[in-house]
Amino acid sequence: MAWRMTQLLLLALVAAAWGAQSGTPQARTDLLNVCMNAKHHKTKPGPEDKLHDQCSPWKKNACCSVNTSREAHKDISYLYRFNWDHCGKMEPACKRHFIQDTCLYECSPNLGPWIQEVNQSWRKERVLNVPLCKEDCQIWWEDCRTSYTCKTNWHKGWNWTSGYNQCPVRAACHRFDFYFPTPAALCNEIWSHSFKVSNYGRGSGRCIQMWFDPAQGNPNEGVAKFYAETTNSGAMPQGIGPLLLNLTQILQRWFLG
Numbered sequence: 001m002a003w004r005m006t007q008l009l010l011l012a013l014v015a016a017a018w019g020a021q022s023g024t025p026q027a028r029t030d031l032l033n034v035c036m037n038a039k040h041h042k043t044k045p046g047p048e049d050k051l052h053d054q055c056s057p058w059k060k061n062a063c064c065s066v067n068t069s070r071e072a073h074k075d076i077s078y079l080y081r082f083n084w085d086h087c088g089k090m091e092p093a094c095k096r097h098f099i100q101d102t103c104l105y106e107c108s109p110n111l112g113p114w115i116q117e118v119n120q121s122w123r124k125e126r127v128l129n130v131p132l133c134k135e136d137c138q139i140w141w142e143d144c145r146t147s148y149t150c151k152t153n154w155h156k157g158w159n160w161t162s163g164y165n166q167c168p169v170r171a172a173c174h175r176f177d178f179y180f181p182t183p184a185a186l187c188n189e190i191w192s193h194s195f196k197v198s199n200y201g202r203g204s205g206r207c208i209q210m211w212f213d214p215a216q217g218n219p220n221e222g223v224a225k226f227y228a229e230t231t232n233s234g235a236m237p238q239g240i241g242p243l244l245l246n247l248t249q250i251l252q253r254w255f256l257g
Contacts, residue, residue, distance in 0.1 A: 045109035087148035
């Protein structure tokens with residue numbers, strides 16, 4: 001009887017220990033303050049005092065170089081040879097959002113919770129379903145709805161024979177709001193679900209801001225930490241699973257016998 005009570009006590013102690021650990025999640029440091037393994041990213045983030053124009057909010061801690069930040073503002077730059085004006089001149093207000101999007105992608109060290117490995121010739125990692133603040137998505141769509149494009153997914157399917165992207169054969173140019181009838185359609189689909197528009201707004205601490213005032217600090221640091229902790233909170237300590245299963249079986253036999 002004493003032996004069975006000891007087993008029951010051990011089971012209770014292990015369950016309590018696991019519950020206590022999962023209730024106080026620790027941020028996974030490999031998800032915080034990291035750079036993607038991609039085409040132009042630095043190996044580690046660090047200060048870049050002279051980041052150009054729209055990339056300057058990340059100058060205190062950036063995954064991009066000064067040269068990358070300058071190229072992000074150019075048409076058909078050496079970064080990806082991408083032509084924003086593939087259906088005529090893109091409106092300047094619209095282009096500002098794509099420049100800011102490029103700066104976020106190239107410069108931010110706060111995208112760790114959404115980095116995924118990929119098997120692509122030009123990069124080994126990408127981001128997937130980054131929760132973009134709903135206002136940033138809404139304004140992006142509003143400023144671009146009257147510009148023109150010929151595709152919904154800009155990651156693939158272009159004609160690159162000229163050395164830069166052109167519309168594929170039989171792809172007609174229409175206004176953005178033809179291909180992207182809602183803000184969510186634009187933000188979620190244009191880069192193969194790199195973004196997923198959030199129900200949360202700016203300042204909530206639950207969504208990534210494409211635009212922010214560096215004088216007020218980088219709000220995306222706290223957002224990345226929140227999601228890193230959320231990711232880690234459901235993880236069972238190594239080796240606990242088999243032990244719990246074994247003790248549970250012992251307890252069942254004790255009750256039945």
